[in-house]
Amino acid sequence: MLELAVLGLLIEAPMHGYELRKQLITKLGAFRAAISYGSLYPTLRRLQTKGWITEASPDSAASAADIPVMTSRRGRVVYAITAEGKEHFGDLLAQAGPETFDDPAFGVHFAFFARTDQQTRLRILEGRRRKVEEHREGLREVLARAAERLDAYTLELQRHGFEAADREVRWLEELIATERSGGTPGRAQVHHGVDPDDRGPDRGKANPASETPERLE
Amino acid sequence: MLELAVLGLLIEAPMHGYELRKQLITKLGAFRAAISYGSLYPTLRRLQTKGWITEASPDSAASAADIPVMTSRRGRVVYAITAEGKEHFGDLLAQAGPETFDDPAFGVHFAFFARTDQQTRLRILEGRRRKVEEHREGLREVLARAAERLDAYTLELQRHGFEAADREVRWLEELIATERSGGTPGRAQVHHGVDPDDRGPDRGKANPASETPERLE
DNA sequence: CTCACGATGTATCGAAGCGATACATCGGGC
DNA sequence: GCCCGATGTATCGCTTCGATACATCGTGAG
Secondary structure (H helix, E strand, C coil): CCHHHHHHHHHHHEEEEHHHHHHHHHCCCCCCCCCHHHHHHHHHHHHHHCCCEEEEECCCCCCCCCCCCCCCCCCEEEEEHHHHHHHHHHHHHHCCCCCCCCCCCHHHHHHHHHHHCCCHHHHHHHHHHHHHHHHHHHHHHHHHCCCCCCCCHHHHHHHHHHHHHHHHHHHHHHHHHHCCCCCCCCCCCCCCCCCCCCCCCCCCCCCCCCCCCCCCC | CHHHHHHHHHHCCEEEEEHHHHHHHHHHCCCCCCCCCHHHHHHHHHHHHCCEEEEECCCHHHCCCCCCCCCCCCCCEEEEEHHHHHHHHHHHHCCCCCCCCCHHHHHHHCCCHHHHHHHHHHHHHHHHHHHHHHHHHHHHHHHHHHCCCCCHHHHHHHHHHHHHHHHHHHHHHHHHHHHHHCCCCCCCCCCCCCCCCCCCCCCCCCCCCCCCCCCCC
């Protein structure tokens, strides 16, 4: 799971561990509170031995032109993805693992949807929908049949879980519909806006979501 | 995390592993898809060595003329909670761990709210609310400030995470209000629900959640 | 009657990830 | 001068997971 996320971030730019962790937290922060070094560093080690990423020190190249990044002379290790790593990333991103509804792997896939194609996106969205639907129906069953065998708090927990699942299914259906019509998610399709000052859709600075997926073979 | 859940279920009745797992799944199914044997059995072992639970075979208690060697027939192992286990359960239940927003520990606590007192419930609910609020505000920050540095899919993921957090906060506030007014949660009326006069200042552990006969020594 | 099959049931293994911790450098404020 | 918080790399012990193995029981198809 971290493999995919790390590779995905390193595609955008080489990075060292600390920065990697910060970006992972903002990128995956919606469903993942923290990424521990205890998992990040072993993952980096693993990726290195597999050949997906390489270690490169900036000190050798840094002579005088150091710009914004605080370059210290200490042993900061900068990781960069390799060609094999990019290929592996594509494979990982395309395959929708048979996850359970509480598996964070879906979120990681979704966070990198801009780097895959519409067909894969649809496949993963529909797979996710199926799993969440199953979960929801299981809860419906419990709520209908075992209502008298559970105490009020347990019941309320199930009810809340059911509603959350139901909401996610509806969210997924919106996304699937948008995807099928060839659009990208965002303010145009979303009726419950979040931010107060709405600005025009501004993209092009980073990688656009719909137009060029950079790594597709 | 599993410790608390296993102890809580064993308070209601002695059980063997398979049954335990099934009940865990229905009780915690709202936020936890599956409980693996790979975590359940080590947990049981751990609880045994600590003395919180004991192993009791119904076969040996029945007749047991000969020494039952487990070569031919594999015995079903029934686990039962001890007095110390009940005490430990009360301690675990009362303490609200400093969890992150995606920590399933809150769900376990909530599922056993019927076995604790109003004060503890309020403390845990408010602690949870604080954490989810922090998470929500973090996401709001990202959405407001980094909207142009993230692609449309990542943004949509954050937006969905924000809404889920916001909804949970509102859910928690409802529960807190209900709790403060002395009620029990839920739109559905539960017949075997929480004892309405649980105003007793202590004896929280001894408060039965349902029709379970009182097993407290 | 048999026997295959699914449900019940106990158990372990390797790997992933986490929380805590240790340690080192840097820039700035008191 | 000197501490403190941010940056930065790294490991340890532990919990949990998914996969797997293996054994028993009831039942129904052939």
